[in-house]
Amino acid sequence: MRLRRMVAALFVVAASTAVFATPAHAAGPSKVSVVHGIPGQPVDVYVNGAKTLNNFQPSTVAGPLDLPAGKYDIVIVKPGDPVTSPIIKVDQAAVPADANITLVAHLTADGKPTLTPFVNDxxxxxxxxxxxxxxxxxxxxxxxxxxxxxxxxxxxxxxxxxxxxxxxxxxxxxxxxxxxxxxxxxxxxxxxxxxxxxxxxxxxxxxxxxxxxxxxxxxxxxxxxxxxxxGTGGLLDEPTPWGLYALAIAGVVALAGGAVAVRRRVRA
Missing domain, CATH: 2.60.40 (Immunoglobulin-like)
Incomplete structure (x- = not known):
């Protein structure tokens, strides 16, 4: 019960979202890193309507963190802009479990900002x-x-x-x-x-x-x-959902708020 309360408290602070206690037999968290690859464009990040990251700089690699599954609304804007003027917006992004992912904010081939998740081998x-x-x-x-x-x-x-x-x-x-x-x-x-x-x-x-x-x-x-x-548990053969964006943004939020130690269960 103490561990569950600690996890709940962490994500109330880090992502301003509801957290569901994970039973011992449930799938584990995902390990997430973030790469900011949009040149010359710092960003503010909003998670479920709350600003959770301010002035995040390009050419930065953050993470990895262990984070649980869930659903999030993500808005990325230029520093100081309102959420009604997004650079990138993802609604009700579904976050999977048991993945090792890097999320990259970058430009498409024709120069438009986008988010692409990669499953790491x-x-x-x-x-x-x-x-x-x-x-x-x-x-x-x-x-x-x-x-x-x-x-x-x-x-x-x-x-x-x-x-x-x-x-x-x-x-x-x-x-x-x-x-x-x-x-x-x-x-x-x-x-x-x-x-x-x-x-x-x-x-x-x-x-x-x-x-x-x-x-x-x-x-x-x-x-x-x-x-x-x-290992990836076969994830390299699975499609990568858009919900990984939210997972990575939550990771950046936790990094911005401070280092977090997560106790892992070791399986025989």
């Missing part, structure tokens, strides 16, 4: 390996991703991803227009540690010359006994 990687994921979330045409000057992910379009498990180490990668050698994003050095997933987001606008990258790292994917096992 947190399956184990082999010893000596690391996972590299590239997500196209920029207002730009199809691109190729090169490592050492050679294309490794080809014809990647917004809002899709490509990934592969490769030898851990440092690689130099750049982004070119698909099928050409025209550089869209200059080369950057990436350190891919063993047992991690490095996720690189192409963000910004080719027309406005604001293309860039934001990186996110997920750790604990070692396949060795010393690693921390995790």
């Amino acid at each position: 947190v399956s184990k990687v082999a010893a000596g390996k690391a996972r590299l994921v590239v997500r196209h979330t920029a207002a730009a045409p199809a691109v190729d991703v090169r490592a050492g000057g050679q294309p490794v992910f080809k014809n990647l379009t917004n809002p899709n991803e490509a990934k592969g498990d490769i030898a851990a180490g440092t690689v130099s990668a750049d982004v070119v227009l698909a099928g050409t050698t025209t550089v869209a994003i200059p080369a950057a050095s990436l350190t891919l540690a063993e047992g991690t997933s490095t996720i690189v987001y192409a963000v910004g606008s080719a027309t406005d010359k604001t293309l860039g990258v934001v990186a996110q790292k997920i750790e604990g994917l070692h396949s060795t006994p010393g690693g921390v096992p995790s």
Whole structure:
């Protein structure tokens, strides 16, 4: 009962929403990170009519947090604007359970603000390996991703991803227009540690010359006994609902309000 009261109190403060106590046999919470990839546009975030995040800055990665399922009304506006002038609006977004997700606020291929949830592959990687994921979330045409000057992910379009498990180490990668050698994003050095997933987001606008990258790292994917096992429970094969937006926004709200320790149940 004490744990339930703590969880209820947390979400009354963090999201200003009703919280339903979760029985011991119910599905677990989702793990959520947030990437702000809209260049030059800070935002205010409203959850169920209450401002829960003020002046959230671009090129920021927040999370992850463990958060329960539920339904939320989300409005994202320019700082100081009323909720009647949204940049993005999602009503009664249904939040799933038992997912590992990154929500990205970014531009569509034609330059319009949008929200895209990605389900993260947190399956184990082999010893000596690391996972590299590239997500196209920029207002730009199809691109190729090169490592050492050679294309490794080809014809990647917004809002899709490509990934592969490769030898851990440092690689130099750049982004070119698909099928050409025209550089869209200059080369950057990436350190891919063993047992991690490095996720690189192409963000910004080719027309406005604001293309860039934001990186996110997920750790604990070692396949060795010393690693921390995790998994998606088959979620990579499932459609990703729009309700993940609300889950991620609630995560940002909790981050803005302070660090929260969540006690997990360890299953045999």
